[in-house]
Amino acid sequence: MSTHNDDNTPHDETPGEHLPEGRGHGAGELSPADDPFADPGLPAHEHRRQDIDERAAQRSERTVALLFTVSVLATIGFIASYVAIPIDRIVYIWPFGHVSGLNFALGLTLGLALFCIGAGAVHWARTLMSDEEMVDERHPVAASEEVRAQVFEDFRQGVAESQFGRRKLVRNTMFGALALVPLSGVVLLRDLGPLPHDKLRHSRWKEGSLVINESTQTPLRPEDIPVGALVQAMPEGLDPHDEDFQVEIAKAAVMLVRLEPEDIKDQRSADWGHEGILCYSKICTHIGCPATLYEQQTHHALCPCHQSTFDLADGARVIFGPAGHPLPQLRITVNEDGYLAALGDFEEPPGPSFWERG
Amino acid sequence: MKKLSVRRRHPLAAFVVLLLALAATGGLYATLAPADEAQAETSAQSLAIEEGKRLYEVGCSSCHGRGAQGGSDGPSLVGVGAASVDFQVGTGRMPMAQTGPQAPEKPAVYTQAEIDQLAAYIASLGPGPNVPEESAYDPARGDAARGGELFRSNCSQCHNFVGSGGALTNGKEAPSLRDVEPRYIFEAMLTGPQNMPSFPDTTLTEQDKLDIIAWLDEVATSESPSPGGFSLGGYGPVGEGLFAWTFGIGALIAVAVWIGARSTKARKS
Amino acid sequence: MSTATESPKTTADAPKNRGKAPAGERVADWADGRLGIYSLAKANMRKIFPDHWSFLLGEICLYSFVILILTGVYLTLFFVPSMAEVEYHGSFEPMQGLLMSEAYASALDINFEVRGGLLVRQIHHWAALIFVVGIFLHMFRVFFTGAFRKPREVNWLFGFLLLVLAIFTGLTGYSLPDDSLSGIGIRLMEAAILAVPVVGSYLQMFIFGGEFPGHDIIPRFFVTHVLLLPGIMLGLVVAHLILIVYHKHTHYAGPGRTNENVVGYPLLPVYMAKAGGFFFLVFGVITMIAATVTINPIWLLGPYRPDQVSTDAQPDWYLGFSEGLVRMMPGWEWVIPGGYTLNFGLLIPLAVFPAMLAVIGLYPFFESWVTKDKREHHIAQRPRNSPTRTGLGVAWLTAFGVTTIGGGNDLFAVHFNLSINAITWFCRIGFFVLPVLAFFITRRICMGLQRRDRDKVLHGRETGIIKRLPHGEFVEVHQPLPQDQLHVLTSHDQATPMEVGPETDENGVRRRINPVERVRARLSRTYYGEQAQIPKPTSEEYHEITSGHGHH
Known part of the structure; x- marks a missing residue:
């Protein structure tokens, strides 16, 4: 084998001085006998047991055949499991637990059937097929100088024949047409959805909306909520069966907590609540997860998605994490029937921020 | 009939009726009211309170203060109720071994009898939630589907979909609910231990709690079915990713190494 | 395809097989006549x-x-x-x-x-x-x-x-x-x-x-x-x-x-x-x-x-870093x-x-x-022979690892009893610091490995056998490597870093050197400079050492 390949690409324009001198060892003049690092060439092929001992080869043959046979049996087992095991049968299999018998049986039989085909083929290749290493020569990817010249010549001729360069008017109008035509495709995308308008700014809360406990689906009264409690709530008139329920709840979901009035650090926040009951949007202002990991002793609400932490005692100020602004607070009061009710919509858009939010 | 209707208007009739009514009420009371038992229970109760007070002073008062008014290291226990004591002491969270972000679960220090005495003592200090009846937390009586919905509204944000537990701020955590006794789950919801908010019956009815317990009984016990096979702890994609990076690709690389390895050569003679 | 020109030859060569070629061959012939599969197969079947x-x-x-x-x-x-x-x-x-x-x-x-x-x-x-x-x-x-x-x-x-x-x-x-x-x-x-x-x-x-x-x-x-x-x-x-x-x-x-x-x-x-x-x-x-x-x-x-x-709201692992x-x-x-x-x-x-x-x-x-x-x-x-690249790769992986840990911070917090805030801060700082550290450490390790290769080539493999020389000195016997290993350990390229050339031309006038070229030369030094490669042993060095006193 040659140990020299100073330059195997025809168009190597790089100055050579900083490139290595190929795979020679700075001693090209040394003959291989003198060069201790010369490539000794491919080592001689060594035989395997199977190459010289027919009995070993037959053992390999039997192993391969056995693997293929196991695969056949496993496929039969797969079909049998499919027919025999009911889909809802739960069985205890150590150490996996109480698993679906059907899934377990189908998976293992199919897995075994596939694995044995592969194992058989590989064992066959490794022990019976010739393992004599072979050599393929490589050739430079780049074309020869003549081919290159020919290609460029053909190209120039083709361009010239098209009169592309001469007829500027044809060329320029064609570019114009090609540049404009994709616009039709862009225009067609217009009806993918509506324009935003002020949709992101409003939620279902309006003045007088009762605060409905999401768990009991009943309106909440102040005395229902003791200090330390957390209640998930939504505006009245929102029914999970509604067509647009998901869209509405994504903006209108709130949580209520009750703090000792002296614990509330933010006066505006206290004023917007009712006797220490504060009603915050629970949609995190970062990406919109419900930030409802409420710690009743610290009054912190954590968002499980990215750990934005809001201090509910301090106007839901962000005290940790990637959220950029506090959770919007809903102004609540008690109506004449003694139920908690909103005094209006959120003052600012709930949920993640957007360019026009301000 | 006629005689009665004639004498109805007799001046003494009112007295007779009154006497009869009094006798009936008294008799009814005498038969129905377990006078002796009530007395016995009261004395047993006061004995329990007495015992509980003694236990409290030995094991709890150093943090929560004499008379459970609270101290520098522990909150006041007045009004937390028997349910709270049963939960905190029954799950081993109290007494705390050392101060930390939160009291971890550990084997209970007190016997159930002692816990009941402690609970009786604390309950005597102020009104609070009582230890629930057994029927209140019997998973068989709940609706798991509805409970799942309620769990995802109220609980999973801290405790994970299947109650595997999760992190809170600054080293606190919401514990795993796997294999936790339904009674303690009920009490925790009722009393809101440590940083957990409370879910009193006014915001989460007894039936709601029962449904949540039924859901947990369905998915968060060691008997819960895991149809797909080994559950990887129910931690979601992180566990799955780790598995793919270790066992999954590991098995495939092992196979690849086998394929790429030199076949065994015949021993040189 | 050349099948048309070759077909007379084929028919001339194989009249005796005509009509009784095995079915597989006939299907292949049919396909080759239309798809030219034989030239494809010739190039690739024994690839x-x-x-x-x-x-x-x-x-x-x-x-x-x-x-x-x-x-x-x-x-x-x-x-x-x-x-x-x-x-x-x-x-x-x-x-x-x-x-x-x-x-x-x-x-x-x-x-x-x-x-x-x-x-x-x-x-x-x-x-x-x-x-x-x-x-x-x-x-x-x-x-x-x-x-x-x-x-x-x-x-x-x-x-x-x-x-x-x-x-x-x-x-x-x-x-x-x-x-x-x-x-x-x-x-x-x-x-x-x-x-x-x-x-x-x-x-x-x-x-x-x-x-x-x-x-x-x-x-x-x-x-x-x-x-x-x-x-x-x-x-x-x-x-x-x-x-x-x-x-x-x-x-x-x-x-x-x-x-x-x-x-x-x-x-x-x-x-x-x-x-x-x-x-x-x-x-x-x-x-x-x-x-x-x-x-x-x-x-x-x-x-x-x-x-x-x-x-535990995470995406699948490959988005954990985002x-x-x-x-x-x-x-x-x-x-x-x-x-x-x-x-x-x-x-x-x-x-x-x-x-x-x-x-x-x-x-x-x-x-x-x-x-x-x-x-x-x-x-x-071998990764060690390109320490800068290897270092950059490990640095990227470190950044990827830090961000992936950040993506699972809640689980790490629970399972290692750590504060989620502390983990987040660790990741915030680690994202900038650890890749740099990883880069330099990796490069050092690569250099060490290169040095070891050089020693192995020049002095042979350590056998663990201690020999006492006549004058009482103890030496470890080193076994020279066989030629194939010598070849493997010395066959890699070692380029010299690029130079921007002298600051002045032959007349002593200051040359204008493109600042981009300067940066490039500097980067080239980090790839090929002294801190990135240990010179391979030359045949002369090898001969000098081996011809002298055997086993050191």
């Missing part, structure tokens, strides 16, 4: 592929991809990509009567009504995770052995695009069941789109067909997941494979293995059996995993509702004059995420620009 386990990592990806297509087609037979609301009345008791989207209900049915549906779904999801793991490992192998160098830069780009597409196909795929966990992923996507300056809310409305979540996103993700992205990927996979065949595989240095040849086993029969067998092995292993280990138990997660959430970037960000949000909001808490991660991917794709061009290396390379380098 040589080198044998090494690390060359099979790419095959893991290929086979996972095939498995994904097979199982994916099956799943589409049962999945209903609709967000219409239905009440569940299937056989899974703990969901009875709940309101959910048709997508989620049909995903439940795949698990509980279709026999084997659970298995196929789990194979599909496990294969998806392993597919991307395989791509990563395959790219590590190619990167750290320098196999992306000329002529393979384009194929590196194809592979890189496959990685990016695989990530997004995964994202759209795990969103499809519309369960509570995947819905959070879609919500993050929505917020990310909203955060885009100027056009964010418009884009969001167009992509979701209205406000979040609307009724369109699942059907739109569906067509992206089953048609658009896999279609592009299939094309890229084919192109990737064609280029592999065209370039011929790289191989590791060894006796008889040069830059001008490839040594290995022929496609027919050995690689046909090994590669074909490996497909079945990969399929079998993934199927057995799917039989025994749950993945994404959507029946426990519940249908998506924007007001419900669970802790999740970490988002979690690590401080909450920076500016309201700029005019009342417009810039949400850096999302914008910066959104910029860093593609940047972290893009540097992978662009690296080969950067390295060849720095090193001015325009030669073809077919011998896989």
